[in-house]
Amino acid sequence: MTATVKIEHVSKRYGKIEAVRDVSLALAPGQTVALVGHNGAGKTTLLKLMLGHVRPTSGTIRVLGDDPVAGEFEARRKIGFLPENVSFNPALTGREILTFYTLLKGAPVATALELLERVGLGPASARRVGTYSKGMRQRLGLAQALIGEPKLLLLDEPTTGLDPALRLSFYEILQTLRDRGATVVLSSHALAELGERADRVVIMGTGTLLGQGSVEELRRMARLPAKIRLTVSGETETIRNWLDRGETWRQVNGHVVEIDAAPERKIELLRRATDVGAPIEDVDVTPPTLDDIYAHFLRMQGPGR
Amino acid sequence: MRNVLLIAAKEIQESMRNWWVLSTTLLLAVLALTLTFLGSAPTGSVGVRALDVVIVSLSSLTIFLLPLIALLISHDAIVGEIERGTMLLLLSYPVARWQVLLGKFVGHLVILAFAIVLGYGAAAFALAVTGVAIDAESWFAFAKMIGSSILLGASFIALGYLVSALVRARGTAAGIAVGIWLMLVLIYDMVLLGLLVVDQGRFVSGGILNALLLFNPTDVYRLFNLAGSANVSVFSGMTGLADTITLNTSVLLAALAAWAGVPLLLAAFAFSRREL
Numbered sequence: 375m376t377a378t379v380k381i382e383h384v385s386k387r388y389g390k391i392e393a394v395r396d397v398s399l400a401l402a403p404g405q406t407v408a409l410v411g412h413n414g415a416g417k418t419t420l421l422k423l424m425l426g427h428v429r430p431t432s433g434t435i436r437v438l439g440d441d442p443v444a445g446e447f448e449a450r451r452k453i454g455f456l457p458e459n460v461s462f463n464p465a466l467t468g469r470e471i472l473t474f475y476t477l478l479k480g481a482p483v484a485t486a487l488e489l490l491e492r493v494g495l496g497p498a499s500a501r502r503v504g505t506y507s508k509g510m511r512q513r514l515g516l517a518q519a520l521i522g523e524p525k526l527l528l529l530d531e532p533t534t535g536l537d538p539a540l541r542l543s544f545y546e547i548l549q550t551l552r553d554r555g556a557t558v559v560l561s562s563h564a565l566a567e568l569g570e571r572a573d574r575v576v577i578m579g580t581g582t583l584l585g586q587g588s589v590e591e592l593r594r595m596a597r598l599p600a601k602i603r604l605t606v607s608g609e610t611e612t613i614r615n616w617l618d619r620g621e622t623w624r625q626v627n628g629h630v631v632e633i634d635a636a637p638e639r640k641i642e643l644l645r646r647a648t649d650v651g652a653p654i655e656d657v658d659v660t661p662p663t664l665d666d667i668y669a670h671f672l673r674m675q676g677p678g679r
Numbered sequence: 680m681r682n683v684l685l686i687a688a689k690e691i692q693e694s695m696r697n698w699w700v701l702s703t704t705l706l707l708a709v710l711a712l713t714l715t716f717l718g719s720a721p722t723g724s725v726g727v728r729a730l731d732v733v734i735v736s737l738s739s740l741t742i743f744l745l746p747l748i749a750l751l752i753s754h755d756a757i758v759g760e761i762e763r764g765t766m767l768l769l770l771s772y773p774v775a776r777w778q779v780l781l782g783k784f785v786g787h788l789v790i791l792a793f794a795i796v797l798g799y800g801a802a803a804f805a806l807a808v809t810g811v812a813i814d815a816e817s818w819f820a821f822a823k824m825i826g827s828s829i830l831l832g833a834s835f836i837a838l839g840y841l842v843s844a845l846v847r848a849r850g851t852a853a854g855i856a857v858g859i860w861l862m863l864v865l866i867y868d869m870v871l872l873g874l875l876v877v878d879q880g881r882f883v884s885g886g887i888l889n890a891l892l893l894f895n896p897t898d899v900y901r902l903f904n905l906a907g908s909a910n911v912s913v914f915s916g917m918t919g920l921a922d923t924i925t926l927n928t929s930v931l932l933a934a935l936a937a938w939a940g941v942p943l944l945l946a947a948f949a950f951s952r953r954e955l
Contacts, residue, residue, distance in 0.1 A: 457768055457771075463765065
């Protein structure tokens with residue numbers, strides 16, 4: 375299958391600021407992609423480029439086979455977008471707004487009400503948006519993004535303002551769409567929130583692509599040490615001799631030490647810890663967290679950039 | 680076309696919700712009725728051409744008020760939606776930017792036309808109800824006045840859009856809109872008058888004056904309504920001017936239409952180049 379989004383050597387300059395520099399990216403159907411980067415990393419600019427809101431300074435973009443900057447851009451019928459701070463005219467009701475957008479996308483009007491129910495806004499649909507809470511506005515934003523079974527869903531910081539229960543049902547909706555072959559792009563400034571749900575992670579930093587791949591691939595690329603926590607029987611002094619291989623370790627308290635184990639040393643350490651006669655009562659292994667991996671890639675871009 | 684109508688309908692719906700339509704219509708109606716009954720005082724109730732007097736007073740009102748109302752609703756149309764973040768969402772839909780602009784234009788024009796027809800119509804209706812005899816010629820002049828008022832409104836809506844498509848902030852748009860109003864409604868005529876007085880007919884010929892008047896939509900409107908019909912120009916004191924000005928009705932109408940069309944095209948171009 376051809377890629378939903380194909381970005382080739384795209385740069386975008388605003389005056390002197392290079393918001394995106396030489397980014398190449400291809401997103402496949404049926405993928406959930408986490409677009410991660412801190413504020414100002416170029417995530418939103420990348421989404422705007424995909425939507426045709428801004429023109430690339432150089433490079434080419436194809437979204438669902440079309441050039442997003444071209445006029446009416448037929449492919450937009452198959453794109454759902456949720457902006458970072460979604461806003462609606464407060465004087466209109468939720469139902470009026472969703473009906474308008476449904477008509478604009480050329481989808482059956484009946485689906486508008488279904489969507490409102492689906493995001494839990496059914497009872498509030500006849501109320502003016504001005505009376506909505508932030509979470510409700512965000513839900514209305516999601517509902518409009520889901521109009522017309524999009525093939526590409528671009529969600530800029532989608533889960534801000536959603537309570538945990540709703541967040542869960544939100545991810546379920548995304549899952550269904552993904553299983554039907556949609557590409558879902560979620561942007562966030564924290565990898566931890568999205569990482570485990572994403573098939574693919576794209577890390578951005580000051581306009582450049584710092585790394586991309588599945589969480590596992592990134593984990594391997596980063597080669598970060600796992601943390602092994604050992605609970606020692608008796609005094610921790612007894613372990614000092616046992617740990618002789620130059621591993622960095624910290625004493626957590628009287629009975630617990632923590633070792634930073636490089637990926638290739640991990641198994642060996644564990645084998646020795648579980649050996650008969652080792653002065654170890656308990657072992658805990660914590661793989662590097664997604665935040666650790668994220669921080670690693672951010673450090674890689676080096677200072678001064 | 681469907682997209683244009685959808686956006687126009689939404690614009691009308693929003694304006695009805697925030698009382699724009701009602702307040703504009705009421706304002707125009709109250710002023711028009713006031714002018715009608717105060718305006719008939721000097722001619723007395725036996726005035727045979729009561730509606731012609733109303734046309735004179737209403738077109739003077741229109742020249743001041745309508746550009747202001749039109750600029751008020753239009754200066755915010757693009758830059759305001761961009762600032763509020765609603766434009767970002769709207770343009771992610773399968774709708775071209777010129778369709779958004781044209782849809783808003785149609786919507787705003789319908790609102791304005793509604794207010795003009797109802798507000799000014801109320802004055803004519805009240806006059807007719809009080810038993811004043813009005814001949815067909817006066818009715819025709821009145822209809823022309825309403826039509827050209829709508830066209831004048833259209834030109835200022837388009838000017839407002841042009842400003843809105845060009846500037847970065849809403850405040851700037853509002854400032855420039857006020858400037859345009861002052862310039863075209865007040866200052867232009869004063870400067871022109873000053874020029875004519877100083878010049879004493881040495882350099883400014885009738886042809887140049889014609890051209891200068893075409894460069895201001897409110898002057899075009901004034902000429903069209905006050906000097907256009909013989910009966911009305913008697914009351915407006917424009918008979919003298921009407922003799923000098925050789926512009927005929929169709930030229931004036933075309934000029935007014937151009938004042939709506941050209942800024943609208945420029946606004947569409949500016950908007951299409953703009954990055955969000």
